[in-house]
Structure formats: structure tokens, C-alpha cells
Amino acid sequence: xxxxxQSPSSMSASLGDRVTITCRAxxxxxxxxxxxxxxxxxxxxxxxxxATNLAAGVPSRFSGSRSGSDYSLTISSLESEDMAIYYCxxxxxxxxxxxxxxxxxxK
Amino acid sequence: xxxxxxSGAELGKPGTSVKLSCKVSGxxxxxxxMHWVNQRPGKGLEWxxxxxxxxxxxxxxxxxxxxxxxxxxxxSNTAYMQLxxxxxxxxxxxxxxxxxxxxxDYWGQGVMVTVSS
Numbered sequence: 001x002x003x004x005x006q007s008p009s010s011m012s013a014s015l016g017d018r019v020t021i022t023c024r025a026x027x028x029x030x031x032x033x034x035x036x037x038x039x040x041x042x043x044x045x046x047x048x049x050x051a052t053n054l055a056a057g058v059p060s061r062f063s064g065s066r067s068g069s070d071y072s073l074t075i076s077s078l079e080s081e082d083m084a085i086y087y088c089x090x091x092x093x094x095x096x097x098x099x100x101x102x103x104x105x106x107k
Numbered sequence: 108x109x110x111x112x113x114s115g116a117e118l119g120k121p122g123t124s125v126k127l128s129c130k131v132s133g134x135x136x137x138x139x140x141m142h143w144v145n146q147r148p149g150k151g152l153e154w155x156x157x158x159x160x161x162x163x164x165x166x167x168x169x170x171x172x173x174x175x176x177x178x179x180x181x182x183s184n185t186a187y188m189q190l191x192x193x194x195x196x197x198x199x200x201x202x203x204x205x206x207x208x209x210x211x212d213y214w215g216q217g218v219m220v221t222v223s224s
Contacts, residue, residue, distance in 0.1 A: 023139075032210075034209075034210060034211060036152070036211070041216055043202055043214040043215065043216055044144075044152065044202070044204075044211075044214060045214075046211055049209045049210070050209065055212075056183075059135065061208065085149065085151075087152050089152075089154075089210070089211070091210040091211075094168075095154055095156075095166075095167075095168035095169070096142075096154040096156075096157075096164045097154065098151060098152045098153065099151075100151050101151045101152070
């Protein structure tokens with residue numbers, strides 16, 4: 001199975017900060033990487049697909065990038081509504097695998 | 108508008124089975140894959156498996172091969188997941204999710220399954 005190592009597991013940041021979360025894939029996954037946001041009591045919401053593509057309706061302060069086997073989700077200027085847990089997902093090979101999640105909190 | 112409506116919360120006794128449903132509106136499930144994902148209390152997301160409703164073809168994560176059974180009824184545009192031989196460890200929220208243009212475009216609201224005697 002492909003392992004997705006996500007870091008950090010949690011972080012605190014201030015409003016307006018630039019925040020970056022990273023997932024490292026244990027095998028080549030090409031650009032088959034999505035990022036999801038989950039708020040308490042809610043279903044996950046897809047933010048990024050294909051490593052770099054912004055999903056419909058997602059604010060432009062969110063972006064995705066790739067450097068080799070490292071995939072990053074960046075929030076350019078943190079807003080209060082961005083406090084959530086973020087997960088990456090690889091979908092190139094079954095079983096699909098999620099990262100362990102990053103809990104983003106307000107400092 | 109595409110919507111996935113999951114059935115209500117379930118309380119199951121150890122050793123029994125439950126069957127969850129995920130009814131889709133606004134899109135024909137024959138043209139997509141339906142995935143199921145779980146989330147144990149306070150834990151992360153875990154992919155269980157997926158079904159191709161057009162032909163019933165299924166793929167499961169190894170740990171769920173004897174736990175979950177995925178089916179779909181294209182006439183009612185509904186996907187199902189049966190969980191068998193329930194144990195306390197199966198207590199979780201279960202989500203259905205649909206792949207249309209790309210993976211996991213749409214999600215159900217989730218259903219809580221509690222296993223308790």
C-alpha cells in the first residue's frame with residue numbers, strides 16, 4: 001500500500017499567516033493527490049484535486065503544489081473559517097490512502 | 108444539484124449486521140464510482156472500498172474484505188454498504204463519496220454506526 005506521511009499533525013497560526021501542510025508519498029503517485037478540509041461534525045470537503053487544481057467554490061487563497069514526492073497545501077492568508085483538519089488522499093492505486101491529518105488551530 | 112443522502116444513525120449489537128444506504132440525486136450512479144470511507148471517533152479518514160454501479164465491480168481495502176459488502180441499485184440510484192459481524196471497533200462515522208469528474212467530488216453527510224450490547 002502507498003503510505004502518505006502528512007506533516008505537521010497539528011499547528012497553530014495567526015490570522016493572515018501563510019500556512020503550508022505537506023504530504024509525502026511512499027511511491028510515485030503522479031498528480032493523483034487531493035486535499036480535503038473537514039470541520040467538526042461535517043463531511044470532508046475537497047479543496048484541491050490533481051495536486052494543483054482548485055476545486056469549484058474554493059477560495060483562491062488555497063493552492064496546491066508538488067515537488068517530487070512531496071505535495072503541499074498552502075493557505076496564503078489564513079482566515080478564521082480555515083480552522084479545520086486537513087487530509088491528503090492518493091488515488092492512483094488501490095487501496096486509496098489518506099494522510100493522518102493536520103489540525104489547524106488559531107494562535 | 109448533485110446530492111448524496113445517507114440513511115440514519117444505526118445502533119447494532121456485537122455480532123450482528125447493519126446495512127447503510129446512500130441515495131444519489133442529480134446524477135446517474137451508473138456513470139460514476141461510489142466510495143465508502145470511515146472515521147472512528149477522534150481519528151482520521153480511512154478508505155473502505157468502492158463499487159462501480161454499472162457492473163457491480165468492487166474493490167476493498169484488505170482489512171475490510173470480510174467486513175464490508177458494497178452493492179448498488181441503479182434503478183433507485185442508491186449505493187449500499189453492509190457491515191457484518193459488528194464489533195466495538197466498527198463504531199464510526201461512515202461516509203459515501205462519489206467520483207464524477209474526479210475522485211471524491213461529492214460526499215454524503217455521514218452516518219454514525221454505534222456497536223454496543
